[in-house]
Structures are given as structure tokens and as C-alpha cells.
Amino acid sequence: MADCIFCKIVAKEMNSKIVYEDEKIMAIEDINPVAPVHILIIPKKHIASLDAVTDEDLELMGHIQLTASKLAKKLGLNQNGYRLVNNCGSWGGQTVFHIHYHLLGGRAFAWPPG
Template identity: 60%
Template sequence: MSGNCIFCKIAKGEIPSDKVYEDELVFAFKDISPQAPVHVVIIPKKHIKSLSDSAQTDKETLGHIQYVAGKIAETFPQLQNGYRVINNCGSDGGQTVFHIHYHLLGGRIFGWPPG
């Protein structure tokens, strides 16, 4: 974990969050500025700057995040008809916190392209 990273601090419990899920590899919490009726942020506990900075050794954790996203979605009745999982990579991709994270969004109909 990185000492100055807000998501590392959330995962360690140093900054309060509305926790949705936690296991040995990942931590998930409700977004403080939701963009949909359900908006959960899923992070690895290990600090990885972005998808582009992930290593071969991170593939278990990154795959686990995908699995966990599906399991979390099952706990929200509003997501039974579908949801979206998003990873923003780099500044041009919309990443604002440089600790890899995934947004689980749902509870409304989404358009395409996403914008």
C-alpha cells in the first residue's frame, strides 16, 4: 500500500467509507459521488497505479476483481437486469485516483457510447 494514496487509506480503514465488500485481496465501497443509483468502487488492497502499470503477478487479483464485481452485483436487486463495470486508465481515460479501481454502476439504463 502507498502511504499517500487515498484508496490505500480507505482499504486500511484510515479514511471512513461505506464498505460493501472486503476479502484478502479487494475492498469495495459506495462511491461518494454516485453516477447511478448503484455506484460501487472496487479496489485491490495492493497499490497498483493503473491497468497499464499492472504486472504478470497481478493477474490473480485483477481477475478476482471481475469475479467480485459479479458477486457484489448479485446483492443489489436494482442490478438484476444489468450493470456496467468500468476501469478508467490514465488521465485521458478519465482516471483521477491513481490506484487501479473499477466502478460497478447500475440501477438505470446506460447509453452508448459512454461519453
């Protein structure tokens, strides 16, 4: 998608601090962190939101979850806990319509999230 900021980041047309990358996904530092650790995990394939995921994306979605867990362990977040968030749709808080997950850690989180 030509106008998608995450597609531009994945294509390396825009700079970002890459934390992890493989053939399927990229993880970058959020430019407006809400926690001491705030990483965005972005699939390289453009998928607008969780509602647009299909059976074809099952392996990719599992890969995102497993990579989030590995990154959390690598960053020491698993010792006290962390949060993995996906916002779906405008009422769900999604502002960039390219599916992505927020890996948050380094502090305690409240529930409900607000």
C-alpha cells in the same frame, strides 16, 4: 503509498461505507455516485493503473471481475444489467491513481459513454 486516498481507505485511516471486503479487495460506496448503485472495487495492493498490472497480478484481476459479478447479483443488478468500468490514465478519466473499478447499476446507460 502514503498519499494515496485508496490506500488510506484500505488501511482504514479514512472512513468509507464498506460494501464488501476480503483479504485481497475492498468494495465501497462512491461518495459522488453517478447511478443509483455506484460501488468502487479497490485492490488492497497498490497498483497505479491498468497499465501497471503485471503477470503477478493475474489472480487478483480475475478476483476483482468475479467479485464484481457476485456483488451485482447480490444487489439484483444482474436482472436488468450493469456496467463495470476501469478508467486508465488522465485522458481515460482516471483521477485516483490506484487501480479501481466502478460497478454501476440501477438505471439504463447510454453508449458511447461520453
